[in-house]
Amino acid sequence: MTTKEQILQLREELNKYNYNYYVLDNPSISDYDFDIKLKQLQELESKHPEFFDPNSPSQRVGGEVTKNFETLVHEQRMYSLDNSYSKEDLLDWETRIKKLVDGELQFTCELKYDGASINLTYEKGSLVRAVTRGDGVQGDNVTANIKTIKSVPLRLKGDFPEKFDIRGEIVLPFEGFNKMNEERIEIGEEPYRNPRNTASGSLKLQDSTEVAKRPLECLLYSIVGNSLNFDTQFEGLEKARSWGFKVPQAAKLVSSIEAVFEFINYWDEHRHNLPYETDGVVVKVNNLYQQEELGYTAKAPRWAIAYKFKAEQVSTRLNSISYQVGRTGAITPVANLEPVELAGTTVKRASLHNADQIEKLDIRVGDEVFVEKGGEIIPKIIAVDLTKRPENSLPTKYITQCPECDTTLVRTEGEAQHYCPNYNGCKPQVIGRIQHFISRKAMDIEGLGGETVALLVNENLIDNYSDLYELTKEQILPLERMAEKSADNLIQGIEQSKQIPFERVLYALGIRYVGETVAKKLAKHYKSIDAIAEATHDNLINVDEIGVKIAESVTDFFNVEMNKEIIARLKGFGVQLEISAEKLASQTNKLDGSIFVVSGVFHIVSRNELKKLIEDNGGKVSSSISGKTNYVVAGDNMGPSKKTKAENLGIPIITEQDFMEMLS
Ligand code: AMP
Ligand code: ZN
Numbered sequence: 001m002t003t004k005e006q007i008l009q010l011r012e013e014l015n016k017y018n019y020n021y022y023v024l025d026n027p028s029i030s031d032y033d034f035d036i037k038l039k040q041l042q043e044l045e046s047k048h049p050e051f052f053d054p055n056s057p058s059q060r061v062g063g064e065v066t067k068n069f070e071t072l073v074h075e076q077r078m079y080s081l082d083n084s085y086s087k088e089d090l091l092d093w094e095t096r097i098k099k100l101v102d103g104e105l106q107f108t109c110e111l112k113y114d115g116a117s118i119n120l121t122y123e124k125g126s127l128v129r130a131v132t133r134g135d136g137v138q139g140d141n142v143t144a145n146i147k148t149i150k151s152v153p154l155r156l157k158g159d160f161p162e163k164f165d166i167r168g169e170i171v172l173p174f175e176g177f178n179k180m181n182e183e184r185i186e187i188g189e190e191p192y193r194n195p196r197n198t199a200s201g202s203l204k205l206q207d208s209t210e211v212a213k214r215p216l217e218c219l220l221y222s223i224v225g226n227s228l229n230f231d232t233q234f235e236g237l238e239k240a241r242s243w244g245f246k247v248p249q250a251a252k253l254v255s256s257i258e259a260v261f262e263f264i265n266y267w268d269e270h271r272h273n274l275p276y277e278t279d280g281v282v283v284k285v286n287n288l289y290q291q292e293e294l295g296y297t298a299k300a301p302r303w304a305i306a307y308k309f310k311a312e313q314v315s316t317r318l319n320s321i322s323y324q325v326g327r328t329g330a331i332t333p334v335a336n337l338e339p340v341e342l343a344g345t346t347v348k349r350a351s352l353h354n355a356d357q358i359e360k361l362d363i364r365v366g367d368e369v370f371v372e373k374g375g376e377i378i379p380k381i382i383a384v385d386l387t388k389r390p391e392n393s394l395p396t397k398y399i400t401q402c403p404e405c406d407t408t409l410v411r412t413e414g415e416a417q418h419y420c421p422n423y424n425g426c427k428p429q430v431i432g433r434i435q436h437f438i439s440r441k442a443m444d445i446e447g448l449g450g451e452t453v454a455l456l457v458n459e460n461l462i463d464n465y466s467d468l469y470e471l472t473k474e475q476i477l478p479l480e481r482m483a484e485k486s487a488d489n490l491i492q493g494i495e496q497s498k499q500i501p502f503e504r505v506l507y508a509l510g511i512r513y514v515g516e517t518v519a520k521k522l523a524k525h526y527k528s529i530d531a532i533a534e535a536t537h538d539n540l541i542n543v544d545e546i547g548v549k550i551a552e553s554v555t556d557f558f559n560v561e562m563n564k565e566i567i568a569r570l571k572g573f574g575v576q577l578e579i580s581a582e583k584l585a586s587q588t589n590k591l592d593g594s595i596f597v598v599s600g601v602f603h604i605v606s607r608n609e610l611k612k613l614i615e616d617n618g619g620k621v622s623s624s625i626s627g628k629t630n631y632v633v634a635g636d637n638m639g640p641s642k643k644t645k646a647e648n649l650g651i652p653i654i655t656e657q658d659f660m661e662m663l664s
Pocket of ligand 2: 325402406
């Protein structure tokens with residue numbers, strides 16, 4: 001087999017595995033084997049840039065950074081939909097259209113997915129462009145981001161038309177949304193409010209690598225083009241499915257408006273079992289010629305109508321408001337409700353978000369409130385039934401003291417949340433911080449769980465994470481459910497955590513806004529905890545991707561005397577508080593932020609090794625040449641267009657040898 005054949009075969013295989021996994025939800029290979037094949041492809045592609053393909057499955061990991069999204073005009077306008085809220089509305093619609101077209105009517109019923117609409121353009125079976133709806137006439141070119149969504153086929157199969165647009169919705173399924181929120185909470189960030197906004201926000205992220213990490217999906221519902229090989233909406237959906245698109249199976253072809261009602265009734269009840277959000281049903285005239293006859297109003301097609309499910313709402317009594325304190329000291333007010341059935345579950349609590357929200361809705365204990373289950377997982381209070389407000393009720397006074405430690409709460413200008421500033425004395429904060437310290441992505445202490453941490457704190461055996469390293473077996477043996485063996489494991493787990501590398505220790509410290517990625521960046525830049533502690537605000541914000549918020553949080557952390565003591569103790573116990581000598585030996589700052597583009601085949605090191613060398617020595621690797629590029633490292637067979645571009649922009653093109661000399 002030639003290299004080219006090998007590359008093509010790997011791409012085809014990987015496309016198939018992706019398709020089985022993300023479109024059919026039916027994985028046909030282990031993640032491990034998939035990764036091996038992907039690596040093989042990446043290696044071959046990097047050795048043979050002449051076979052580069054922007055639609056190779058290797059491109060799904062992202063890497064392209066877009067500062068300003070280009071505006072593109074849609075070839076055919078993206079209309080919105082007329083809404084209906086009752087069966088009468090639908091009957092009226094049917095009567096209206098019957099007067100305008102000849103022949104029998106059939107309808108395609110589809111779910112109305114709640115996400116961000118997108119228009120994908122395919123030419124010769126390849127994705128060439130993805131544009132957001134925007135104002136319907138023009139939208140943003142978000143192709144680089146869309147390519148990272150695994151259910152978007154980059155290459156089609158079957159009898160697809162030469163050129164067409166296909167429209168759909170980018171959604172964030174609940175499961176992935178919840179996981180993202182758990183991670184946000186872990187770094188002390190506010191969770192995202194709902195999947196819909198998070199999905200549409202994701203499309204406009206500048207770094208496509210970030211988009212690749214988000215579990216987005218693309219559900220398709222309509223094909224537009226000039227010479228299509230089908231005559232009805234329903235056939236169109238089937239065709240799209242056969243070309244490799246994800247088209248939900250719920251879509252149904254029916255022959256009467258009564259059957260439409262049945263479809264609506266069924267999904268009104270069953271939609272809660274779907275993995276993603278839906279807010280209604282879209283009914284479309286099935287025949288494309290009839291659609292053409294019916295045409296459009298200024299805003300929407302006459303041949304389609306959305307039926308909106310009633311957001312499920314109930315009213316119930318607000319019994320009390322309680323206040324929770326998080327690991328970072330953030331206060332979250334929670335409504336305790338008289339239990340009530342809503343969308344198939346019993347609701348007892350609702351989130352109140354913050355003080356502003358309570359004030360805006362004027363929510364008072366004793367009120368009869370309307371609770372709605374929308375996109376949010378936790379139901380929310382949307383209004384108060386003022387007609388039922390008890391006499392002599394008084395406006396809610398937001399707490400001024402911490403419910404756990406009675407410290408006066410603070411609220412920073414411009415922030416929604418109140419905080420308890422009693423960093424070292426407030427139990428939930430103390431416990432939460434140690435729980436974060438031992439968690440899997442941090443110090444990963446085996447044999448120690450969250451509940452044991454709480455127990456240790458409550459028994460006054462530890463006050464902060466540095467105390468863990470002085471625990472003795474004798475101290476923990478008397479604890480509840482602690483046996484000889486589990487005590488040994490715990491002590492051993494703590495001992496082993498002294499080997500955890502610096503960047504993870506830094507993350508484990510639980511500095512607000514310092515998540516895994518930021519910790520890596522800081523560790524790499526400063527190399528030791530002492531250097532970070534000494535860094536000034538201005539110095540910090542000069543580090544790539546470190547903004548004002550993070551810088552402030554870092555300097556605040558090291559200004560606390562107590563934190564300095566804890567870190568000194570950790571150091572004394574032998575926890576890794578600087579980059580290890582080996583790692584350090586391979587790193588320098590010689591390239592000092594210069595931006596490199598790497599192109600062609602190399603001999604001294606592989607392309608990936610070259611990239612690693614650039615990054616380890618303080619440089620940055622970019623995938624495309626722009627005015628900001630400092631150097632292009634060219635190997636054999638450098639792409640001719642890259643060469644011309646570099647020459648036109650006057651960017652120095654250096655060889656592999658030149659690069660090695662820069663380092664030595
Ligand atoms: P609206 O934004 O309420 O005017 O509704 C129109 C939007 O519904 C379209 O722009 C699509 O993004 C979205 N939509 C979701 N599911 C469907 C579907 N099955 N068919 C057509 N549009 C849909
Ligand atoms: Zn407190």
